[in-house]
Amino acid sequence: MSSKTFTLDDLKRILREGAGADEGVDLDGDILDTHFETLGYESLALLETGSRIEREYSITLDDDVLSDADTPRALIEAVNAHLSAVAAA
Template identity: 75%
Template sequence: MSTQAFGIDDLKRILLEAAGADEGVDLDGDILDTEFLALGYESLALLETGGRIEREYGITLDDDALTDAATPRALLDVVNAQLTASASV
């Protein structure tokens, strides 16, 4: 289990590993508040991304929380909240 914060670079890496990237989508731009649908990631891609995050960081993420996180910033908040909760147990 990682004790580091989960950052945007971690998310970009895992998104690319899990689902690749649509042509014309620049993940290197300011994407924090861009909806995942606009970035080309639908719910199935987010569930795969969530599974990879769970395995790599040793946490459990609620499927509803994953699909409700409409932007990278929202997903970062969900993951970091779970990391914090896991660290305090």
């Protein structure tokens, strides 16, 4: 049973690796409740981010997770819910 947790630092790393960072966006600032579109990440970048999360954490995210999670906080919470469900199984 894994106790691995998905953190904001994990998300920022994956966003930068997969889609880079827009020059005008400071991912090191307070971004938890900032919409991904405001951060410069459109749906294609989020699909890549979701794929990277799935591979790295050995989980499968529902199709709705990435479309419903419009902020880093929402995505982190969704990923951690999946990790908890896998750990409990």
